[in-house]
Amino acid sequence: MMDRLTLSRIDDNLGTSEVAALCFLCLDVINRKRLEGITDARVLFERLEEKCLLENPSFLSQLLRTIRRADLVSLLETDSSPPEETDSNPILSDYRVMLYQIYQDVTEENLEMMKFLLSDKLGRRHIDTCRTALDLFAEMEKVGLLSSTKLDHLYTTLLEFDRQLASTVHDYMQGVNRPGHTASLPRVSMDYQRVNSSPQQNQTTLSISETQPRNVGQSVVPDAEPNIESSSSPDPTEYYTLTRNPRGVCMVINNEQFRGPEFKDRAGTQEDEKALCNVFTQLGFDMEVHNNLTAEDMRREIKTLGKRNFSSHDVLVVCVLSHGDIGCVFGTDENKVCLKEFTQPFTSVRAPSLAGKPKLFFIQACQGRGYQFGAQPYALSQEEDGERYLEDDAGPVHGQTVPAEADFLLGMATVPECRSFRNTVLGSIYIQELCRQLLRSADSAANDDILSILTRVNREVSKGEYKSFKQMPEPKYTLTKKLVLKRV
Missing domain, CATH: 3.40.50.1460 (Rossmann fold)
Known part of the structure; x- marks a missing residue:
């Protein structure tokens, strides 16, 4: 069992948002209900002890490194060898780490976009309680929209407004080698301008909302990072x-x-x-x-x-x-x-x-x-609000x-x-x-x-x-x- 004085010192140095992040990262090893409402790291440590996850400092070390608290890892005085997975010492889920990385890169504007895009699937009441991307991910998991093997909804949602965030999901999917995977198609709408349009192209002008997402549809998973070119040095004259x-x-x-x-x-x-x-x-x-x-x-x-x-x-x-x-x-x-x-x-x-x-x-x-028209146009529904x-x-x-x-x-x-x-x-x-x-x-x-x-x-x-x-x-x-x- 880990030293309680050390755990107390770690608790004293963790903020509320960090505790929430640690709880999210633990969802694969601790029942969700047992983690709800935790704002104090001491309570989280008790839950980890119940699961024998503090028999040695390895798992907690992984958690702290993930949230970038290397200063607290040093308190655990772990050795430099990588942790081995056992029944009492699981390796932290790559899926959870991937979601946490997205959470770190989500801006306030991105969060509002995500909440808007997911509101019809999660419901306004649940959306309003989500203050961070981790809260949204947790709600998506509750209703079955997100899991380590079901990432389509998250991918297409992120693709609507930030391809860099979407690429994080794509890279994870590539890493777990899921052949035949295709992302579901998000809804799309079109861009318009010009006061005096020709009659055949005339469109209804709608008011502009500053909270709406980009409505750029994508139907194909983007390519992964390109291969590094051969090890031979490039010709400077080129x-x-x-x-x-x-x-x-x-x-x-x-x-x-x-x-x-x-x-x-x-x-x-x-x-x-x-x-x-x-x-x-x-x-x-x-x-x-x-x-x-x-x-x-x-x-x-x-x-x-x-x-x-x-x-x-x-x-x-x-x-x-x-x-x-x-x-x-x-x-x-x-x-x-x-x-x-x-x-x-x-x-x-x-x-x-x-x-x-x-x-x-x-x-x-x-x-x-x-x-321009596509040779094989997609039969996608168009939301009236998207036209604006x-x-x-x-x-x-x-x-x-x-x-x-x-x-x-x-x-x-x-x-x-x-x-x-x-x-x-x-x-x-x-x-x-x-x-x-x-x-x-x-x-x-x-x-x-x-x-x-x-x-x-x-x-x-x-x-x-x-x-x-x-x-x-x-x-x-x-x-x-x-x-x-x-x-x-």
Whole structure:
């Protein structure tokens, strides 16, 4: 039996939320009813003693390490050998640890999203009592929606608003080797914009709720982390050199409020701005943000940027968030700027300090009025409330441009003549997925280059169905080497 003085010292150092987490982690070894209402670690230790789980400190050590209290583990004075599973000393459940990892990464906003998405399955009364993700998981287990062998509901729920959290579940499912597993299909809805839609595309305009989730459906489990390339060292001549800190400049032009009668304001675009600033700051870029620029203001900012000396930078990134049409985007005055006007100031002739360096342009805007249809559209039900969250960034129709000079990449949210979609609460489908994949690659051991990242963006965005329509991003590039972006 463990020393009670040690247990008392551990209890004194544990907060209420930590005790709740420990109780959740113990649900596979102690009856749920015996754990309900416990707020004091001393009571939990009594329950563990009843099950002979404190005959040695190994199991408690596992619990404390899981909740990242290594300082308390040291009080147990365990040896360094890994614990062996016996009837009285079980190994902590990988399933519980996986759920706890998700709980640690769930933000307050994510928690509200989860509660909304699960309210029809768990009931409002039970949802209202859930203060943490662990509470939600426990309620899901009670009604049979969640177990170590039943993770579909959790996976599809997380996939609605955070693919990184969903990937944690996916990785666990891969680890337990469950062949033939397929996630159930979540409900989907579509994005919309434009004040004066054509009659055949006219949709009812609904009010926007700030508490609704992203309604981006997914029907396929995303691929696992890519394999690390062969152990042979990469050829440095195949990669752009990234040695400077900061790596370069990332300019974001974010047009939300439009002055004329033709375009609606672009609700949700501020979330794209936040995501881009977060990602490229972590990748080592100096951020510059310009909000609500007219067409002439956009031209002026781009020309001013093109006149700088980039000798101390390795990369240039420009992100434009606005309404658009084929080959152009619109200023807040509803006048257009051709895409080539964004790239021309940075050619090797006009900006020699950028010669041989990658220049990335990401454009979140429609490229026409058309809609894309899937070859085999899913027969999914559509919630009326879902229609209010997705809009498009379209404008009136005309020629496209592709940067012909070397070392350019133009990442378009959609193919020509088609619309792109934006969630009015959580941001555009394309930019949000781009940011997720950039961070995934930045943290991966694999040497993924930007084209591999954009291929994954294409795949993930194209899986979605937005109110029965599809979206297909399109990268265009004249890169001459591989570009790998990692955290600085």
